[in-house]
Amino acid sequence: MKQITILSGKGGVGKSSITASLAIALLKHKKIICADCDVDASNLALVFGMEPKDYGEWKNITTNKKARVDLSKCTSCKKCVEACYFNAIEWDSKKNIPVFKEFGCEGCGACELICPSGAIELYDVENAKIGYGETKYGFTVVSGQLEMGESGSGKVVSAVKELAKKKAGDSDVMLVDSAAGIGCPVIASITGSDYVIGVCEPTPSGFADLKRALLVVGHFNIPYGIIINKYDINEEYLKKIEEFAKEKGAKVLAKIPYDKSFTDALVNLVPVVVFNPKFEALFDKIASKLSCEGII
Ligand code: SF4
Numbered sequence: 001m002k003q004i005t006i007l008s009g010k011g012g013v014g015k016s017s018i019t020a021s022l023a024i025a026l027l028k029h030k031k032i033i034c035a036d037c038d039v040d041a042s043n044l045a046l047v048f049g050m051e052p053k054d055y056g057e058w059k060n061i062t063t064n065k066k067a068r069v070d071l072s073k074c075t076s077c078k079k080c081v082e083a084c085y086f087n088a089i090e091w092d093s094k095k096n097i098p099v100f101k102e103f104g105c106e107g108c109g110a111c112e113l114i115c116p117s118g119a120i121e122l123y124d125v126e127n128a129k130i131g132y133g134e135t136k137y138g139f140t141v142v143s144g145q146l147e148m149g150e151s152g153s154g155k156v157v158s159a160v161k162e163l164a165k166k167k168a169g170d171s172d173v174m175l176v177d178s179a180a181g182i183g184c185p186v187i188a189s190i191t192g193s194d195y196v197i198g199v200c201e202p203t204p205s206g207f208a209d210l211k212r213a214l215l216v217v218g219h220f221n222i223p224y225g226i227i228i229n230k231y232d233i234n235e236e237y238l239k240k241i242e243e244f245a246k247e248k249g250a251k252v253l254a255k256i257p258y259d260k261s262f263t264d265a266l267v268n269l270v271p272v273v274v275f276n277p278k279f280e281a282l283f284d285k286i287a288s289k290l291s292c293e294g295i296i
Pocket residue numbers: 066067083084085086087088089100104105106107108109110111112
């Protein structure tokens with residue numbers, strides 16, 4: 001099974017819309033499965049019009065640990081307060097004990113290491129969930145959600161991809177909808193990819209963020225192509241992106257014009273190729289370019 005990851009340097013450039021329509025285009029010739037790895041703001045399932053009833057049971061997972069103290073062992077030495085880089089331990093002067101603030105704890109373990117009386121232990125927290133459901137288009141979407149304010153999104157992404165591999169059956173392609181940016185969830189998304197598609201808009205920030213994201217992809221020696229969304233809103237930056245692609249030997253897989261159908265499709269919870277069939281040819285062409293390149 002080939003893994004194609006779709007990412008963007010910044011959010012809001014149409015990555016999930018494009019992933020959804022590409023999925024529909026690929027479906028004409030391939031068996032696919034989608035992994036929604038934008039675990040801090042997953043919305044791919046929504047673009048396919050999936051509802052909670054389309055999902056089976058969600059599985060709780062843990063991505064992090066938190067520290068807790070056994071006050072019966074504490075000798076009030078205050079060393080843990082000094083050791084906590086995240087200021088997650090306060091000192092209660094009246095009671096002469098440390099107070100652990102669960103929300104601020106990053107689970108780094110420094111306090112556990114430094115405590116001379118073994119009063120501190122780290123425990124697993126269930127702060128994320130993963131699950132899968134069937135779209136009305138005949139394929140599975142695997143999703144993950146990290147609780148608000150929690151850390152460890154990269155681990156959730158890895159868990160989503162693992163589940164997607166288990167559920168893939170005889171799928172030919174796994175489409176991974178990555179988070180935007182260059183952080184941990186993006187690195188976890190592109191890990192193991194056969195090909196990456198960078199989605200961008202021709203704007204100064206769109207271009208700068210795309211370059212940063214593709215620098216990370218290049219670091220892992222993964223081949224990539226580019227889709228320029230709303231290519232007709234800024235000719236100067238369109239040219240810059242095309243020159244950049246040429247310089248890097250990357251294919252511009254598509255130039256998509258600005259079209260209100262993208263927003264209307266989202267409002268109607270369908271991929272844009274379903275909402276407005278005039279886009280079918282464009283996405284078919286992307287699929288055929290991927291095939292010609294030997295990616296799928
Ligand atoms: S585990 Fe790390 S972040 Fe959490 S309380 Fe201990 S030192 Fe602070």
